[in-house]
Amino acid sequence: MTGGSAGRVVLIAGPTASGKSALALKLALRSGALIVNADAMQVYDTLRVVTARPSDGEMDQVPHLLYGTVPVSTRFSTGRWLEAVRGVMADEAGRRPLIFVGGTGLYFDALQNGFADVPEIPAEIVLQVQQEIQEMDAERRMQMLRSADPAAAGRLKVADPQRVIRAVAVKRATGQTLSSFQDTPQTGLLANSVVERIILDPDRDLLRERIAHRFQAMFSNGAVDEVRALLAQQLDPALPAMKAIGVPEIAAWLDGRMTREEAIDLATIATHQYAKRQRTWFRNRMGDWPRRDPLKL
Structure with a gap:
Protein backbone atom coordinates (compact mmCIF):
# COMPACT_ATOMS: atom_id res chain seq x y z
CA MET A 1 0.00 0.00 0.00
CA THR A 2 1.46 3.34 -1.01
CA GLY A 3 0.76 6.83 0.28
CA GLY A 4 -2.06 8.86 -1.20
CA SER A 5 -3.99 5.80 -2.34
CA ALA A 6 -7.52 7.08 -1.71
CA GLY A 7 -10.11 4.48 -2.69
CA ARG A 8 -7.83 1.64 -1.69
CA VAL A 9 -8.74 -0.86 1.01
CA VAL A 10 -6.49 -3.37 2.76
CA LEU A 11 -8.03 -6.32 4.60
CA ILE A 12 -5.83 -7.94 7.25
CA ALA A 13 -7.16 -11.14 8.84
CA GLY A 14 -5.51 -13.84 10.89
CA PRO A 15 -5.79 -15.84 14.10
CA THR A 16 -5.57 -14.15 17.46
CA ALA A 17 -2.04 -13.07 18.50
CA SER A 18 -0.70 -13.32 14.95
CA GLY A 19 0.43 -9.69 14.75
CA LYS A 20 -2.46 -8.17 12.79
CA SER A 21 -2.67 -4.90 14.73
CA ALA A 22 1.08 -4.30 14.46
CA LEU A 23 1.01 -4.82 10.70
CA ALA A 24 -2.02 -2.53 10.32
CA LEU A 25 -0.26 0.23 12.27
CA LYS A 26 2.90 -0.16 10.19
CA LEU A 27 0.96 0.11 6.93
CA ALA A 28 -1.17 2.99 8.17
CA LEU A 29 1.87 5.05 9.23
CA ARG A 30 3.38 4.49 5.80
CA SER A 31 0.24 5.28 3.77
CA GLY A 32 -1.81 7.70 5.84
CA ALA A 33 -4.65 5.19 6.11
CA LEU A 34 -7.31 4.88 8.78
CA ILE A 35 -7.56 1.61 10.70
CA VAL A 36 -11.02 0.07 11.08
CA ASN A 37 -11.76 -2.70 13.57
CA ALA A 38 -12.99 -6.02 12.19
CA ASP A 39 -13.00 -7.97 15.45
CA ALA A 40 -16.32 -8.79 17.12
CA MET A 41 -14.96 -8.51 20.67
CA GLN A 42 -12.85 -5.39 20.22
CA VAL A 43 -15.98 -3.35 19.48
CA TYR A 44 -16.90 -3.46 23.18
CA ASP A 45 -15.91 -0.92 25.81
CA THR A 46 -14.57 -1.88 29.29
CA LEU A 47 -12.47 -4.80 27.95
CA ARG A 48 -9.51 -3.16 26.22
CA VAL A 49 -6.85 -5.45 27.70
CA VAL A 50 -8.93 -8.65 27.72
CA THR A 51 -9.82 -8.31 24.03
CA ALA A 52 -6.29 -7.16 23.05
CA ARG A 53 -7.41 -3.86 21.56
CA PRO A 54 -4.57 -1.60 20.37
CA SER A 55 -3.01 0.43 23.16
CA ASP A 56 -3.75 4.11 23.70
CA GLY A 57 -0.29 4.91 22.37
CA GLU A 58 -0.92 3.01 19.16
CA MET A 59 -4.32 4.61 18.71
CA ASP A 60 -2.80 8.04 19.21
CA GLN A 61 -0.47 7.49 16.25
CA VAL A 62 -3.18 6.68 13.70
CA PRO A 63 -6.98 7.09 13.82
CA HIS A 64 -8.56 3.78 14.87
CA LEU A 65 -12.30 3.45 14.25
CA LEU A 66 -14.97 1.16 15.75
CA TYR A 67 -12.82 0.13 18.71
CA GLY A 68 -14.43 0.14 22.16
CA THR A 69 -17.49 2.04 20.97
CA VAL A 70 -20.22 -0.44 21.97
CA PRO A 71 -21.38 -0.86 25.60
CA VAL A 72 -20.72 -4.32 27.00
CA SER A 73 -24.42 -4.45 27.90
CA THR A 74 -25.23 -4.62 24.17
CA ARG A 75 -25.52 -7.59 21.83
CA PHE A 76 -23.74 -6.20 18.75
CA SER A 77 -24.47 -8.05 15.51
CA THR A 78 -22.62 -8.41 12.23
CA GLY A 79 -25.39 -6.42 10.57
CA ARG A 80 -24.88 -3.51 12.94
CA TRP A 81 -21.13 -3.63 12.38
CA LEU A 82 -21.69 -3.50 8.63
CA GLU A 83 -23.93 -0.46 9.01
CA ALA A 84 -21.25 1.25 11.08
CA VAL A 85 -18.70 0.46 8.37
CA ARG A 86 -21.04 1.85 5.74
CA GLY A 87 -21.02 5.13 7.65
CA VAL A 88 -17.22 5.14 7.90
CA MET A 89 -16.85 4.54 4.18
CA ALA A 90 -19.33 7.28 3.34
CA ASP A 91 -17.46 9.75 5.55
CA GLU A 92 -14.04 8.83 4.17
CA ALA A 93 -14.94 8.21 0.51
CA GLY A 94 -12.18 9.53 -1.74
CA ARG A 95 -10.15 10.96 1.14
CA ARG A 96 -8.02 8.33 2.88
CA PRO A 97 -7.39 4.62 2.33
CA LEU A 98 -8.80 2.20 4.89
CA ILE A 99 -7.24 -0.79 6.60
CA PHE A 100 -9.68 -3.31 8.06
CA VAL A 101 -8.03 -5.55 10.63
CA GLY A 102 -9.36 -8.30 12.86
CA GLY A 103 -10.00 -11.96 13.41
CA THR A 104 -13.75 -12.19 12.80
CA GLY A 105 -14.15 -14.01 9.50
CA LEU A 106 -17.87 -13.26 9.29
CA TYR A 107 -17.14 -9.52 9.33
CA PHE A 108 -14.83 -9.85 6.33
CA ASP A 109 -17.35 -12.03 4.54
CA ALA A 110 -20.11 -9.46 5.11
CA LEU A 111 -17.84 -6.62 4.02
CA GLN A 112 -17.09 -8.30 0.69
CA ASN A 113 -20.30 -10.19 -0.03
CA GLY A 114 -23.01 -8.39 1.93
CA PHE A 115 -25.06 -9.61 4.85
CA ALA A 116 -28.69 -10.63 5.21
CA ASP A 117 -30.84 -7.69 6.33
CA VAL A 118 -32.49 -9.46 9.27
CA PRO A 119 -34.69 -7.21 11.44
CA GLU A 120 -33.59 -6.55 15.01
CA ILE A 121 -34.89 -9.39 17.19
CA PRO A 122 -36.37 -8.39 20.57
CA ALA A 123 -34.12 -9.44 23.44
CA GLU A 124 -36.99 -11.11 25.28
CA ILE A 125 -37.56 -13.53 22.39
CA VAL A 126 -33.86 -14.41 22.26
CA LEU A 127 -33.85 -14.99 26.02
CA GLN A 128 -36.96 -17.16 25.77
CA VAL A 129 -35.33 -19.41 23.17
CA GLN A 130 -32.09 -19.54 25.19
CA GLN A 131 -34.01 -20.79 28.20
CA GLU A 132 -35.89 -23.38 26.15
CA ILE A 133 -32.78 -25.01 24.68
CA GLN A 134 -30.66 -24.78 27.82
CA GLU A 135 -31.20 -28.41 28.81
CA MET A 136 -31.49 -29.81 25.27
CA ASP A 137 -28.92 -32.15 23.82
CA ALA A 138 -27.69 -31.77 20.23
CA GLU A 139 -30.38 -34.07 18.79
CA ARG A 140 -33.26 -32.17 20.39
CA ARG A 141 -31.75 -28.85 19.31
CA MET A 142 -31.58 -30.12 15.75
CA GLN A 143 -35.23 -31.20 15.91
CA MET A 144 -36.19 -27.72 17.10
CA LEU A 145 -34.18 -26.15 14.31
CA ARG A 146 -35.74 -28.42 11.65
CA SER A 147 -39.17 -27.38 12.84
CA ALA A 148 -38.37 -23.65 12.70
CA ASP A 149 -36.07 -23.53 9.66
CA PRO A 150 -35.56 -26.77 7.69
CA ALA A 151 -33.16 -25.13 5.23
CA ALA A 152 -30.91 -23.88 8.02
CA ALA A 153 -30.96 -27.32 9.66
CA GLY A 154 -29.90 -28.89 6.38
CA ARG A 155 -26.80 -26.70 6.28
CA LEU A 156 -25.53 -27.70 9.72
CA LYS A 157 -23.80 -30.90 10.74
CA VAL A 158 -24.10 -30.01 14.42
CA ALA A 159 -26.87 -27.95 16.02
CA ASP A 160 -24.65 -25.30 17.55
CA PRO A 161 -26.69 -23.63 20.35
CA GLN A 162 -26.06 -20.07 19.19
CA ARG A 163 -27.12 -20.82 15.63
CA VAL A 164 -30.25 -22.60 16.83
CA ILE A 165 -31.14 -19.68 19.09
CA ARG A 166 -30.66 -17.25 16.24
CA ALA A 167 -32.72 -19.20 13.70
CA VAL A 168 -35.60 -19.96 16.06
CA ALA A 169 -35.73 -16.41 17.43
CA VAL A 170 -35.83 -14.94 13.91
CA LYS A 171 -38.71 -17.22 12.93
CA ARG A 172 -40.71 -16.34 16.02
CA ALA A 173 -40.10 -12.63 15.75
CA THR A 174 -40.61 -12.17 12.00
CA GLY A 175 -42.60 -15.16 10.79
CA GLN A 176 -39.88 -15.74 8.20
CA THR A 177 -36.98 -18.15 8.34
CA LEU A 178 -33.43 -16.96 8.83
CA SER A 179 -32.40 -18.90 5.72
CA SER A 180 -34.91 -16.94 3.61
CA PHE A 181 -33.20 -13.71 4.66
CA GLN A 182 -29.78 -15.20 4.04
CA ASP A 183 -30.71 -16.49 0.58
CA THR A 184 -31.72 -13.04 -0.64
CA PRO A 185 -28.94 -11.75 -2.96
CA GLN A 186 -26.62 -9.37 -1.12
CA THR A 187 -24.04 -6.79 -2.18
CA GLY A 188 -20.83 -6.02 -0.30
CA LEU A 189 -19.33 -2.60 0.31
CA LEU A 190 -16.08 -2.94 -1.65
CA ALA A 191 -17.30 -3.06 -5.26
CA ASN A 192 -15.79 0.35 -6.06
CA SER A 193 -12.55 -0.13 -4.12
CA VAL A 194 -9.12 -1.45 -5.01
CA VAL A 195 -8.73 -4.24 -2.45
CA GLU A 196 -5.62 -5.96 -1.10
CA ARG A 197 -6.18 -9.04 1.06
CA ILE A 198 -3.77 -10.52 3.59
CA ILE A 199 -4.08 -13.40 6.02
CA LEU A 200 -1.32 -13.65 8.59
CA ASP A 201 -0.35 -17.30 8.93
CA PRO A 202 2.33 -17.70 11.61
CA ASP A 203 4.10 -20.91 12.51
Whole structure:
Protein backbone atom coordinates (compact mmCIF):
# COMPACT_ATOMS: atom_id res chain seq x y z
CA MET A 1 0.00 0.00 0.00
CA THR A 2 1.46 3.34 -1.01
CA GLY A 3 0.76 6.83 0.28
CA GLY A 4 -2.06 8.86 -1.20
CA SER A 5 -3.99 5.80 -2.34
CA ALA A 6 -7.52 7.08 -1.71
CA GLY A 7 -10.11 4.48 -2.69
CA ARG A 8 -7.83 1.64 -1.69
CA VAL A 9 -8.74 -0.86 1.01
CA VAL A 10 -6.49 -3.37 2.76
CA LEU A 11 -8.03 -6.32 4.60
CA ILE A 12 -5.83 -7.94 7.25
CA ALA A 13 -7.16 -11.14 8.84
CA GLY A 14 -5.51 -13.84 10.89
CA PRO A 15 -5.79 -15.84 14.10
CA THR A 16 -5.57 -14.15 17.46
CA ALA A 17 -2.04 -13.07 18.50
CA SER A 18 -0.70 -13.32 14.95
CA GLY A 19 0.43 -9.69 14.75
CA LYS A 20 -2.46 -8.17 12.79
CA SER A 21 -2.67 -4.90 14.73
CA ALA A 22 1.08 -4.30 14.46
CA LEU A 23 1.01 -4.82 10.70
CA ALA A 24 -2.02 -2.53 10.32
CA LEU A 25 -0.26 0.23 12.27
CA LYS A 26 2.90 -0.16 10.19
CA LEU A 27 0.96 0.11 6.93
CA ALA A 28 -1.17 2.99 8.17
CA LEU A 29 1.87 5.05 9.23
CA ARG A 30 3.38 4.49 5.80
CA SER A 31 0.24 5.28 3.77
CA GLY A 32 -1.81 7.70 5.84
CA ALA A 33 -4.65 5.19 6.11
CA LEU A 34 -7.31 4.88 8.78
CA ILE A 35 -7.56 1.61 10.70
CA VAL A 36 -11.02 0.07 11.08
CA ASN A 37 -11.76 -2.70 13.57
CA ALA A 38 -12.99 -6.02 12.19
CA ASP A 39 -13.00 -7.97 15.45
CA ALA A 40 -16.32 -8.79 17.12
CA MET A 41 -14.96 -8.51 20.67
CA GLN A 42 -12.85 -5.39 20.22
CA VAL A 43 -15.98 -3.35 19.48
CA TYR A 44 -16.90 -3.46 23.18
CA ASP A 45 -15.91 -0.92 25.81
CA THR A 46 -14.57 -1.88 29.29
CA LEU A 47 -12.47 -4.80 27.95
CA ARG A 48 -9.51 -3.16 26.22
CA VAL A 49 -6.85 -5.45 27.70
CA VAL A 50 -8.93 -8.65 27.72
CA THR A 51 -9.82 -8.31 24.03
CA ALA A 52 -6.29 -7.16 23.05
CA ARG A 53 -7.41 -3.86 21.56
CA PRO A 54 -4.57 -1.60 20.37
CA SER A 55 -3.01 0.43 23.16
CA ASP A 56 -3.75 4.11 23.70
CA GLY A 57 -0.29 4.91 22.37
CA GLU A 58 -0.92 3.01 19.16
CA MET A 59 -4.32 4.61 18.71
CA ASP A 60 -2.80 8.04 19.21
CA GLN A 61 -0.47 7.49 16.25
CA VAL A 62 -3.18 6.68 13.70
CA PRO A 63 -6.98 7.09 13.82
CA HIS A 64 -8.56 3.78 14.87
CA LEU A 65 -12.30 3.45 14.25
CA LEU A 66 -14.97 1.16 15.75
CA TYR A 67 -12.82 0.13 18.71
CA GLY A 68 -14.43 0.14 22.16
CA THR A 69 -17.49 2.04 20.97
CA VAL A 70 -20.22 -0.44 21.97
CA PRO A 71 -21.38 -0.86 25.60
CA VAL A 72 -20.72 -4.32 27.00
CA SER A 73 -24.42 -4.45 27.90
CA THR A 74 -25.23 -4.62 24.17
CA ARG A 75 -25.52 -7.59 21.83
CA PHE A 76 -23.74 -6.20 18.75
CA SER A 77 -24.47 -8.05 15.51
CA THR A 78 -22.62 -8.41 12.23
CA GLY A 79 -25.39 -6.42 10.57
CA ARG A 80 -24.88 -3.51 12.94
CA TRP A 81 -21.13 -3.63 12.38
CA LEU A 82 -21.69 -3.50 8.63
CA GLU A 83 -23.93 -0.46 9.01
CA ALA A 84 -21.25 1.25 11.08
CA VAL A 85 -18.70 0.46 8.37
CA ARG A 86 -21.04 1.85 5.74
CA GLY A 87 -21.02 5.13 7.65
CA VAL A 88 -17.22 5.14 7.90
CA MET A 89 -16.85 4.54 4.18
CA ALA A 90 -19.33 7.28 3.34
CA ASP A 91 -17.46 9.75 5.55
CA GLU A 92 -14.04 8.83 4.17
CA ALA A 93 -14.94 8.21 0.51
CA GLY A 94 -12.18 9.53 -1.74
CA ARG A 95 -10.15 10.96 1.14
CA ARG A 96 -8.02 8.33 2.88
CA PRO A 97 -7.39 4.62 2.33
CA LEU A 98 -8.80 2.20 4.89
CA ILE A 99 -7.24 -0.79 6.60
CA PHE A 100 -9.68 -3.31 8.06
CA VAL A 101 -8.03 -5.55 10.63
CA GLY A 102 -9.36 -8.30 12.86
CA GLY A 103 -10.00 -11.96 13.41
CA THR A 104 -13.75 -12.19 12.80
CA GLY A 105 -14.15 -14.01 9.50
CA LEU A 106 -17.87 -13.26 9.29
CA TYR A 107 -17.14 -9.52 9.33
CA PHE A 108 -14.83 -9.85 6.33
CA ASP A 109 -17.35 -12.03 4.54
CA ALA A 110 -20.11 -9.46 5.11
CA LEU A 111 -17.84 -6.62 4.02
CA GLN A 112 -17.09 -8.30 0.69
CA ASN A 113 -20.30 -10.19 -0.03
CA GLY A 114 -23.01 -8.39 1.93
CA PHE A 115 -25.06 -9.61 4.85
CA ALA A 116 -28.69 -10.63 5.21
CA ASP A 117 -30.84 -7.69 6.33
CA VAL A 118 -32.49 -9.46 9.27
CA PRO A 119 -34.69 -7.21 11.44
CA GLU A 120 -33.59 -6.55 15.01
CA ILE A 121 -34.89 -9.39 17.19
CA PRO A 122 -36.37 -8.39 20.57
CA ALA A 123 -34.12 -9.44 23.44
CA GLU A 124 -36.99 -11.11 25.28
CA ILE A 125 -37.56 -13.53 22.39
CA VAL A 126 -33.86 -14.41 22.26
CA LEU A 127 -33.85 -14.99 26.02
CA GLN A 128 -36.96 -17.16 25.77
CA VAL A 129 -35.33 -19.41 23.17
CA GLN A 130 -32.09 -19.54 25.19
CA GLN A 131 -34.01 -20.79 28.20
CA GLU A 132 -35.89 -23.38 26.15
CA ILE A 133 -32.78 -25.01 24.68
CA GLN A 134 -30.66 -24.78 27.82
CA GLU A 135 -31.20 -28.41 28.81
CA MET A 136 -31.49 -29.81 25.27
CA ASP A 137 -28.92 -32.15 23.82
CA ALA A 138 -27.69 -31.77 20.23
CA GLU A 139 -30.38 -34.07 18.79
CA ARG A 140 -33.26 -32.17 20.39
CA ARG A 141 -31.75 -28.85 19.31
CA MET A 142 -31.58 -30.12 15.75
CA GLN A 143 -35.23 -31.20 15.91
CA MET A 144 -36.19 -27.72 17.10
CA LEU A 145 -34.18 -26.15 14.31
CA ARG A 146 -35.74 -28.42 11.65
CA SER A 147 -39.17 -27.38 12.84
CA ALA A 148 -38.37 -23.65 12.70
CA ASP A 149 -36.07 -23.53 9.66
CA PRO A 150 -35.56 -26.77 7.69
CA ALA A 151 -33.16 -25.13 5.23
CA ALA A 152 -30.91 -23.88 8.02
CA ALA A 153 -30.96 -27.32 9.66
CA GLY A 154 -29.90 -28.89 6.38
CA ARG A 155 -26.80 -26.70 6.28
CA LEU A 156 -25.53 -27.70 9.72
CA LYS A 157 -23.80 -30.90 10.74
CA VAL A 158 -24.10 -30.01 14.42
CA ALA A 159 -26.87 -27.95 16.02
CA ASP A 160 -24.65 -25.30 17.55
CA PRO A 161 -26.69 -23.63 20.35
CA GLN A 162 -26.06 -20.07 19.19
CA ARG A 163 -27.12 -20.82 15.63
CA VAL A 164 -30.25 -22.60 16.83
CA ILE A 165 -31.14 -19.68 19.09
CA ARG A 166 -30.66 -17.25 16.24
CA ALA A 167 -32.72 -19.20 13.70
CA VAL A 168 -35.60 -19.96 16.06
CA ALA A 169 -35.73 -16.41 17.43
CA VAL A 170 -35.83 -14.94 13.91
CA LYS A 171 -38.71 -17.22 12.93
CA ARG A 172 -40.71 -16.34 16.02
CA ALA A 173 -40.10 -12.63 15.75
CA THR A 174 -40.61 -12.17 12.00
CA GLY A 175 -42.60 -15.16 10.79
CA GLN A 176 -39.88 -15.74 8.20
CA THR A 177 -36.98 -18.15 8.34
CA LEU A 178 -33.43 -16.96 8.83
CA SER A 179 -32.40 -18.90 5.72
CA SER A 180 -34.91 -16.94 3.61
CA PHE A 181 -33.20 -13.71 4.66
CA GLN A 182 -29.78 -15.20 4.04
CA ASP A 183 -30.71 -16.49 0.58
CA THR A 184 -31.72 -13.04 -0.64
CA PRO A 185 -28.94 -11.75 -2.96
CA GLN A 186 -26.62 -9.37 -1.12
CA THR A 187 -24.04 -6.79 -2.18
CA GLY A 188 -20.83 -6.02 -0.30
CA LEU A 189 -19.33 -2.60 0.31
CA LEU A 190 -16.08 -2.94 -1.65
CA ALA A 191 -17.30 -3.06 -5.26
CA ASN A 192 -15.79 0.35 -6.06
CA SER A 193 -12.55 -0.13 -4.12
CA VAL A 194 -9.12 -1.45 -5.01
CA VAL A 195 -8.73 -4.24 -2.45
CA GLU A 196 -5.62 -5.96 -1.10
CA ARG A 197 -6.18 -9.04 1.06
CA ILE A 198 -3.77 -10.52 3.59
CA ILE A 199 -4.08 -13.40 6.02
CA LEU A 200 -1.32 -13.65 8.59
CA ASP A 201 -0.35 -17.30 8.93
CA PRO A 202 2.33 -17.70 11.61
CA ASP A 203 4.10 -20.91 12.51
CA ARG A 204 1.92 -22.88 14.94
CA ASP A 205 4.60 -23.15 17.63
CA LEU A 206 5.25 -19.42 17.41
CA LEU A 207 1.54 -18.70 17.73
CA ARG A 208 1.29 -20.91 20.81
CA GLU A 209 4.15 -19.03 22.42
CA ARG A 210 2.56 -15.68 21.62
CA ILE A 211 -0.78 -16.74 23.04
CA ALA A 212 0.76 -18.01 26.28
CA HIS A 213 2.84 -14.88 26.73
CA ARG A 214 -0.01 -12.54 25.90
CA PHE A 215 -2.44 -13.85 28.46
CA GLN A 216 0.22 -13.85 31.16
CA ALA A 217 0.80 -10.18 30.33
CA MET A 218 -2.94 -9.42 30.24
CA PHE A 219 -3.43 -10.90 33.70
CA SER A 220 -0.71 -8.66 35.09
CA ASN A 221 -1.59 -5.48 33.20
CA GLY A 222 -5.21 -4.58 33.73
CA ALA A 223 -7.34 -7.56 32.69
CA VAL A 224 -8.36 -8.33 36.28
CA ASP A 225 -9.56 -4.78 36.91
CA GLU A 226 -11.52 -4.86 33.65
CA VAL A 227 -13.31 -8.07 34.62
CA ARG A 228 -14.11 -6.62 38.05
CA ALA A 229 -15.65 -3.58 36.34
CA LEU A 230 -17.59 -5.84 34.00
CA LEU A 231 -18.94 -8.02 36.81
CA ALA A 232 -19.96 -4.95 38.79
CA GLN A 233 -22.48 -4.16 36.06
CA GLN A 234 -24.36 -7.41 36.84
CA LEU A 235 -25.07 -8.15 33.20
CA ASP A 236 -26.80 -11.10 31.56
CA PRO A 237 -24.19 -13.91 31.47
CA ALA A 238 -25.34 -14.76 27.92
CA LEU A 239 -24.14 -11.44 26.50
CA PRO A 240 -21.15 -11.75 24.13
CA ALA A 241 -18.87 -9.58 26.28
CA MET A 242 -19.49 -11.82 29.29
CA LYS A 243 -18.21 -14.80 27.29
CA ALA A 244 -15.06 -13.13 25.94
CA ILE A 245 -12.04 -15.37 26.45
CA GLY A 246 -10.53 -14.52 29.81
CA VAL A 247 -13.69 -13.16 31.39
CA PRO A 248 -15.12 -16.47 32.75
CA GLU A 249 -11.65 -17.60 33.85
CA ILE A 250 -10.76 -14.40 35.69
CA ALA A 251 -14.26 -14.27 37.20
CA ALA A 252 -13.77 -17.80 38.54
CA TRP A 253 -10.44 -16.77 40.08
CA LEU A 254 -11.99 -13.68 41.67
CA ASP A 255 -14.74 -15.88 43.15
CA GLY A 256 -12.19 -18.32 44.54
CA ARG A 257 -13.32 -21.15 42.28
CA MET A 258 -9.85 -21.62 40.79
CA THR A 259 -6.28 -20.50 41.31
CA ARG A 260 -4.56 -17.77 39.32
CA GLU A 261 -2.50 -20.39 37.50
CA GLU A 262 -5.60 -22.43 36.64
CA ALA A 263 -7.32 -19.32 35.29
CA ILE A 264 -4.35 -18.48 33.10
CA ASP A 265 -4.03 -22.08 31.87
CA LEU A 266 -7.73 -22.37 31.01
CA ALA A 267 -7.82 -19.00 29.25
CA THR A 268 -4.71 -19.94 27.27
CA ILE A 269 -6.27 -23.25 26.23
CA ALA A 270 -9.48 -21.47 25.20
CA THR A 271 -7.43 -19.02 23.13
CA HIS A 272 -5.60 -21.87 21.38
CA GLN A 273 -8.96 -23.47 20.55
CA TYR A 274 -10.29 -20.17 19.22
CA ALA A 275 -7.21 -19.69 17.05
CA LYS A 276 -7.75 -23.18 15.63
CA ARG A 277 -11.36 -22.32 14.75
CA GLN A 278 -10.21 -19.10 13.11
CA ARG A 279 -7.67 -20.96 10.98
CA THR A 280 -10.37 -23.40 9.90
CA TRP A 281 -12.68 -20.55 8.89
CA PHE A 282 -9.95 -18.80 6.92
CA ARG A 283 -8.98 -22.04 5.18
CA ASN A 284 -12.56 -22.93 4.23
CA ARG A 285 -14.05 -19.50 3.51
CA MET A 286 -11.04 -17.36 2.56
CA GLY A 287 -8.86 -19.92 0.84
CA ASP A 288 -7.95 -17.60 -2.04
CA TRP A 289 -6.47 -14.90 0.21
CA PRO A 290 -2.65 -14.63 0.13
CA ARG A 291 -0.99 -16.07 3.27
CA ARG A 292 1.86 -14.11 4.83
CA ASP A 293 4.33 -15.02 7.55
CA PRO A 294 4.33 -12.15 10.11
CA LEU A 295 8.04 -12.66 10.75
CA LYS A 296 8.81 -11.84 7.11
CA LEU A 297 6.83 -8.58 6.86
